[in-house]
Amino acid sequence: MKEKILKNLKELLPYIIILIVVILVRTFLITPIKVNGSSMYDTLDGTEFMILNKLGKIDRYDIVVAKANGEELIKRVYGLPGETIAIENNKIYINDKVIADEFAYGNTSDQEAITLASDEYFVLGDNRVVSLDSRSIGPIKAQNIEGTTDFIIFPFKKFGKVK
Secondary structure, eight states, rough: HHHHHHHHHHHHHHHHHHHHHHHHHHHTTTTEEEESSTTTTTTSSSEEEEEEEEOOOTTOOOEEEETTTTTTEEEEEEEETOOEEEEETTEEETTTTTOOOOOOBBBBOOEEEEOOOEEEEEEEEETTTTTTHHHHHHEEEGGGGGEEEEEESSSGHHHHHHH
């Protein structure tokens, strides 16, 4: 009886190891996510499945998944920790210098200058008219950012890096 149990455990061991590895990878490295809504239009149309990278540094213009107001939001990073960001006449200023804003779809409403704390990011949706972002909910704390995403896995016609 004992030999049979050991034999069965030995046969199951590879599957148990695979299961543990999959759980660890999904928890700490990458996981699939679903894009919902139109706040990232024209870049994303709200039907995509993407890969969320939970490791790595967050840079300006990265697309991130963040928790805010009990929701997961997909937005683009504009302001980095310690920077001062303002929006005036459809132009984004970082530390009093205009930055490129090639992702905007629609006009960007004005935002008074705000200086980000050492653990805060200023995020905007690409579709500025409908996006719920840092202009209305304030900066996003680093601890609320789940990771970055730039790779579409579905629909297959859009498979690959986000352009």
